[in-house]
Amino acid sequence: MTNPLIIALDFPTEADALAFLAPFNNVPLTVKVGMELFYAAGLDFIRTLQDRGFGVFLDLKLHDIPNTVYSAMKVIGQLGIQYTTVHALGGQTMIEAASRGLADGAAHAGILAPDLLVITQLTSTDQTTMNRDLQIDGDLVQSVVHLAAMADQAGADGVVCSALEVPDLQARNLQLKYITPGIRLAASNDDQKRVVTPGRARQLGSTGLVIGRPITQADHPLAAYHRFQTEWEAAK
Template sequence: MRNSLIIALDFPAKRQVLDFLQAFGDEKVCVKIGMELFYSEGPDIVSYLKEQGHEVFLDLKLHDIPNTVRSAMKSLASLGADMVNVHAAGGQEMMEAALEGLDSGTSSGNRRPLCIAVTQLTSTSEEQMQTQQLIQVPLQESVLHYSKLSADAGLDGVVCSAYEAGMISRHIGAEFLTVTPGIRPASGVAGDQKRVATPQFAREEGASAIVVGRPITKSAAPLESYRSIKKEWEGVLL
């Protein structure tokens, strides 16, 4: 899913997803299924979107004891998602267990889903991290620490803000994925996100992929909004 614009399908049910995707006709896109949609519709929503030809990032942010995460990932591997994720705060052993589960659950001859780890949510500010998580280092240092831990565990990359993407690439390497939510057009509203950035900024910082939700899903013209944001992400002059 490198270089992708991933649309966050933050809808409560499949019906709203179908209504939204109607605007895209036969165009195939990369989409993110989060907890709201997955808990409402179950595994079938992944299968349906894959059957329609879309790439799927299954964003469930697993964070539990290693054995539980291993077993859960073994089940998720069979769904056909292209990418899944965990919380890096679960630790290196848990992340290694996630990969073991994905490997054992992936059918012979198929490629296992990419696995990335959430570092710090883009809705988290440095002040919140320090006062509520009691992590007494700068936010960027925390993100880099979690990124290195994820790389040591063998994961394919991390979820971070666009502000940390360049730093992570410099320290770990450009092949290590940096998937960046909190992306808004310059005229967009931040909403509940704290560390927001434009598609152009994410591209200039070397982000591997961007995740965009409400600027597209809440748009009166979602296909036009998607194409406009995609052009900015790809560096196409408007």
């Protein structure tokens, strides 16, 4: 990973996203394209980002039967992107199918496959939500550990989780990257429940950070990005 900071392009249109990215043209940056923007702008937008030198994390969080996920990932594997995602709750067979699809698609295109990242529990999920709404018994962190271990066994390259959970995952000696959203410079009142600062995330063992609104909604986004980067680097 050349740059551990990934900016989430949480914008409704391609024009909004490209306007935001204009000051970043000389920054070696990976950007995350989620469902809203991808459904609005499509594959042409992914190619536009690549033409402008940005790495792409295509975050579609696939969760379906294994054959469907395999077929979708075979397409995604041909795009030349850096990362993509599935939900761990789809099960081990689905994750294995996703990994095969990416590998087969990339081989067909003659390129490297993107890293397959597995969503454990969303950072908007807390203990009550998991137990009451999802009807998953037990402790939230132990659920994340279980799902990450399953992802590792299924051949995933990494997981998306809270930085607070990384030490528990590292204790299992999993061969995974730990990509962590919910990163803030200070406490905030939004829908992220399990949040940490970039410096703390690095100390906890995060491999990479996904940062959205604290940069995309900042008065000076490039300056905000550099503040996150400085705090990350200072935690070496």
